[in-house]
Amino acid sequence: MLKGRHLIDPQDFSVEELDQIFSLAEEIINNPENFTHLCNGKILGTLFYEPSTRTRLSFESAMLRLGGEVVGFSEPSSSSVTKGENLPDTIRTVAAYTDIIAMRHPKEGAPKYASQFSNVPLINAGDGGHQHPTQTLADLLTIRIAKGNLTNLTIGLCGDLKFGRTVHSLIKAMSRYENIKFILISPNELQVPKYIKTEVLDRKLIDYIEVERLEDVIERLDILYMTRVQKERFFNEADYIRLKDSYILDKEKLKSAKEDLTILHPLPRVNEISMEVDNDPRAWYFKQVRYGMFVRMALIAKLLGVK
Amino acid sequence: MLNINSITKGIVIDHIKPGYGIRIFEYLKLDRANFTVALIMNATSRKYGRKDMIKIENVIDLDLAMLGFIDPNITVNIIEDEKIIEKINLSLPDRVEGIIQCKNPRCITSEERGITHKFVLLDENKGIYKCEYCDQIYSWEG
Ligand SMILES: [Zn+2]
Numbered sequence: 001m002l003k004g005r006h007l008i009d010p011q012d013f014s015v016e017e018l019d020q021i022f023s024l025a026e027e028i029i030n031n032p033e034n035f036t037h038l039c040n041g042k043i044l045g046t047l048f049y050e051p052s053t054r055t056r057l058s059f060e061s062a063m064l065r066l067g068g069e070v071v072g073f074s075e076p077s078s079s080s081v082t083k084g085e086n087l088p089d090t091i092r093t094v095a096a097y098t099d100i101i102a103m104r105h106p107k108e109g110a111p112k113y114a115s116q117f118s119n120v121p122l123i124n125a126g127d128g129g130h131q132h133p134t135q136t137l138a139d140l141l142t143i144r145i146a147k148g149n150l151t152n153l154t155i156g157l158c159g160d161l162k163f164g165r166t167v168h169s170l171i172k173a174m175s176r177y178e179n180i181k182f183i184l185i186s187p188n189e190l191q192v193p194k195y196i197k198t199e200v201l202d203r204k205l206i207d208y209i210e211v212e213r214l215e216d217v218i219e220r221l222d223i224l225y226m227t228r229v230q231k232e233r234f235f236n237e238a239d240y241i242r243l244k245d246s247y248i249l250d251k252e253k254l255k256s257a258k259e260d261l262t263i264l265h266p267l268p269r270v271n272e273i274s275m276e277v278d279n280d281p282r283a284w285y286f287k288q289v290r291y292g293m294f295v296r297m298a299l300i301a302k303l304l305g306v307k
Numbered sequence: 308m309l310n311i312n313s314i315t316k317g318i319v320i321d322h323i324k325p326g327y328g329i330r331i332f333e334y335l336k337l338d339r340a341n342f343t344v345a346l347i348m349n350a351t352s353r354k355y356g357r358k359d360m361i362k363i364e365n366v367i368d369l370d371l372a373m374l375g376f377i378d379p380n381i382t383v384n385i386i387e388d389e390k391i392i393e394k395i396n397l398s399l400p401d402r403v404e405g406i407i408q409c410k411n412p413r414c415i416t417s418e419e420r421g422i423t424h425k426f427v428l429l430d431e432n433k434g435i436y437k438c439e440y441c442d443q444i445y446s447w448e449g
Contacts, residue, residue, distance in 0.1 A: 087419055107415040109440020113422060128413050130441060 003305030006115040006122045010136040010169045015176050022141050024307055025291070025298035029145075032065070035297065038306050039068030045098035046072030047090070048125070049105040054267070055125050055134075058289075059102045062296035071098065088117040095120045100304055121303035129165050135266055136169040137299065138292030143174075143223060145291065146262040146284055151178040158185040158214050159227035159247050159272060161192045166266045167227060171196055175204050182208040183217050187243050189235045213246040219256045224249070226265045226285075228272050250274040254282065264288055314343075318369065319384040319391075320361040325349055327378050328359025334373065337363065355380075372400035379434070401428050403436060407445060414441040 002017055013021070028035050044063040048056055051074055060070045072094075087110065094101060095118045103111045104125040111124035126132040144150050155174060161167050161184055171192070174180050182201070184192055191210055201208050211217050218224070229247045234240040248271060249263065265273055265285040277283050301307040323331060328346050337344045343364035352358035374381055375397035385393040403426040409416045416424050416438070426436035426445055436445045 086421065087415075088421075105415070106413075107418050108411065108413050108442075109438065110415040110419075112440050113415050113419065127415075130413075 002302040004121060005303060006111075006118070006124075007133050007299065007303070008112045008115055008122075008124045009131055010133040010173050012133070018137070018140065021137065021295065021298045021302055022144055024301060025141050025295045026145070028297050029291075029294050035066055035301075035307075037067040038301055039063060039066035039304065042066075042068040042100070042304060042306070043098045044068055044070045044072075044300065045094045045101045046070060046074070046125075047094060047101060047103040047105075048072065048074045049076045049103070049107075049110070051075045052104055052126060054289075055104060055132075056102075058134075058293045059123075059125060059296055062293050062300060065293075066297055066300060068099075068300075072102075087114055091117040091122075094118075100300060123299065123303070129163065131169060132165055133169070134292065134296055134299065135166050136173050137295045138288055139166070139170050139225070139264060139266070140173055141291045141295045142264060142284055142288040143262065145287075147222065150174070151180070153177075153179075153222045154181045154183060154220055155223040155225065156183040156185055156214075156217060156221040157192075157225045157227070158249075159229045160190045160233055161186040161227070162190040163233070164227045167192070167225065168196055170225060172200055175200050175206055180206060182206065183221065184208060184210045185212070185214050185217060185247075186210070187212060187229070187234060187239060187247075189239075190229065190233055212243060214249070215246060215253050215256075218253055218261075219258065221257065221261055224257070224261055224263050226263065226269070226272050228270050248272055248274060249277055251276050251280075254280060257282070313389055314362055314364045314386055315389050317362065317364040317366065317386050319363070319386060320369075320374070321358070321382045321384060322352065322354065323359035323361070323381055324355075324378045325357045325359055328361060331374065331377060332361060334377070335361075335363075335367070335369070337361070340365070371395065371397060372403065373406055375400050376403050376406060399428055399431055399434055402426065403428075407436075409438040409441060409443050409445070411438065411441050411443040414438060414443060416440060 046056055046059055056074055063070050091114045100120055101118060101122045102125045103114055103122060105127050108128040108130035110127050115122040124131055124133055157167050226249055231240055261282045262284050263282050328348055332346045345362040347360040349357050350360055379397055379399045381397045383395040384391045405423045408424050416422050425439040427439050429435045429437045434446055
């Protein structure tokens with residue numbers, strides 16, 4: 001039962017519960033006109049303690065497309081937060097007005113703390129560098145639609161794998177499905193943190209390799225998840241110069257990739273995917289943005305118990 | 308060995324790791340007690356070689372989870388009529404609330420007033436906990 005639940009960590013829901021959300025999202029994608037009144041009379045509260053226009057617009061569009069309404073704030077300066085109100089009081093107040101809450105906060109664990117005071121479902125819309133579960137749902141739904149299922153895949157994760165929370169969440173989430181292999185592509189200093197290797201990959205006996213260059217492995221991938229590598233994250237200039245082009249996806253590298261490769265990116269991008277790739281049928285990152293809205297629609301409907 | 312009179316009614320906290328007795332003594336605020344208490348340090352122990360002990364001639368409420376968190380090998384003996392009527396073996400508690408602080412400066416616990424720091428047991432063998440909010444790892448041994 002998803003009705004009345006909070007979503008704080010992508011692992012809060014079982015694989016079966018995620019399946020229910022994805023199936024509903026697919027129904028919505030196929031027949032959006034059937035869902036335009038589903039949330040009539042319901043209100044989503046969007047509490048954004050730090051600005052994130054993309055995520056907020058995605059949540060708000062999702063609710064409006066379901067026929068619901070939206071209230072909230074997009075940065076703390078416009079709210080009572082600056083007057084020093086504590087989080088429990090804000091949450092109790094907003095929960096009194098709304099039917100469901102989406103909350104973004106710069107501090108890690110803030111949505112978890114807030115959920116203890118909310119008697120309506122609370123969705124973590126990103127808490128610092130910690131979790132961003134609806135991004136993970138968007139990633140999974142996109143893979144599921146691109147590949148037909150979430151099993152038997154070789155997934156390449158490329159770029160900054162040390163600090164990228166979307167990468168960590170995706171590894172944990174995909175590790176729950178059958179026969180998944182990971183190819184982790186990053187400079188040595190930006191490899192996946194050790195705890196992900198010991199507690200997730202090794203513990204579940206999941207096949208993975210770590211490599212430095214995308215061009216060496218791209219032909220083996222079913223999914224390629226690109227993230228940005230910032231120059232400041234490299235330890236030395238020499239490594240940066242040697243490797244920087246290995247983390248930029250362009251037409252040349254795609255020549256050796258599979259015909260049915262699916263390229264994903266959590267966006268916004270800087271230059272890690274060359275714009276010449278955008279028209280390639282393997283580029284799924286703009287669809288991924290759209291699926292992100294649909295999966296939020298399905299999530300809202302399930303947590304409200306209206307579907 | 309130093310002789311401490313046996314107690315008729317009270318609590319003996321036994322098998323405390325040497326050096327930890329004073330911490331428990333302070334945590335239980337026994338330095339301010341108005342009843343008889345004894346802190347025995349570095350007593351000989353058949354089991355561990357050396358141990359600390361605390362004898363309390365009174366019936367007080369003990370937070371067993373907290374004691375287990377400080378040292379899971381502690382034994383708590385409840386005494387009545389000079390006899391042990393109950394022997395409680397402690398273990399690491401599943402949850403620790405309001406005892407240790409999360410050290411992650413990006414954690415919500417560093418900002419909110421009135422928030423209780425909560426930790427969940429992650430690895431019993433290694434005594435590793437994680438912050439319930441930000442997942443930051445905490446291990447007692449530091
Ligand atoms: Zn914390």
